Amino acid sequence: MLENQIVQRSSEISGINSRPESQNEGSGKIYFDPQQAIADFEAESQSEKEVAAVDPRVTSYLRNAQVLMKHREYPLAMNLLRQASNMDSKNPVTLSLLATCLEKASRIQEALIVCKALAQVDYGFESLGRYATTLYKLGRDQEALDKYYEALAVLTEENEHLFEVYKNMGNIFVRQGDFDGAEEYYNKAYTLNSQSDVLLVNFGTLEVQRNDFDKSLYCFRKAVEINPENDKAWVGLAMVHNQFGDSDLAWANIETAMDINPQNRTAVHLAASWGLRDGKLQKAIEALQTYISSVEEDEDMSLVLINLFCTSGQVDKALIEMERVLLWNPSHQEVRELKKKILSAQTVA
Secondary structure (H helix, E strand, O other): OOOHHHOOOOHHOOOOOOOOOOOOOOOOOOOOHHHHHHHHHHHHHHOOOOOOOOOOOHHHHHHHHHHHOOOOHHHHHHHHHHHHHHHHOOOHHHHHHHHHHHHHHHHHHHHHHHHHHHHHHHHHHHHHHHHHHHHHHOOOOOHHHHHHHHHHHHHOOOOOOOHHHHHHHHHHHHOOHHHHHHHHHHHHHHHHOOHHHHHHHHHHHHHOOOHHHHHHHHHHHHHHHOOOHHHHHHHHHHHHHHHOOOOOHHHHHHHHHHHHOOOOOHHHHHHHHHHHOOOHHHHHHHHHHHHHOOOHHHHHHHHHHHHHHHHHHHHHHHHHHHHHHHHOOOOHHHHHHHHHHHHHHEEEE
């Protein structure tokens, strides 16, 4: 039983999750003396991890890039790393730092190329695992799974990244519909960190897929106990309570999720669906408006909002939203036709 598995194992979780970066880290000291700023920068760069390089210029580039990355100056760091790469293209530290910069800049496809090169020059668990994780982020699940297996095959000792590998493998198996495989790897991850709210949400999602709502409810509740700010856990609770027919509690859960993260697309979509069902159209409309105002573009959610506006008789607002959709996608024939019908009806009236 899952309830028997989920127990406190504090001795097993130390060292698994890396300490989150401080919000003040790299907040930047204000200097009035340029020479002092340069001196402090050089002193800090000397404290960074030593890197092996044939050319001393490469060592300098890498040290300074590490300091820039510490202060979240990723574009500047990337410039230095490119210079270092031109001089020593097979330096593992250069490739690792460059991959990190690209990931921070959301340039995942480019990061994949760098991770592949890193795995070739520094063949081992961490490099292979990183390559696999980048494939995973790009949705190339089977390739990622193959690389994760390859990484595990060369693992020789306990590694802090092993939890993430097992968790991601479990997620891939869920998406592939292999629920037994997912449970196996989630359990492996759980033995390494029993207090991961993210993993517990994954467990809960797995049990939803299996239609075991009692177990899923237990997992989502446990995740919320560990981290009350986990909006995905609140969405999970909402779905389960809705399944049990407790719509009031389901609404309370989904509203909590949207309060924590107004950009949680699943929460907003559920609110729209339940708003139609339960006659809470205005509440659903407000959730959608907040969501759409916070994302760059989401045509599907705009179409849902148009539907809610039309259903609630707010035709003028529906027309405004249609204009937004047509700006993104001028060839959207259904929206054009609906707009034409509404305008025609208004003219007749």
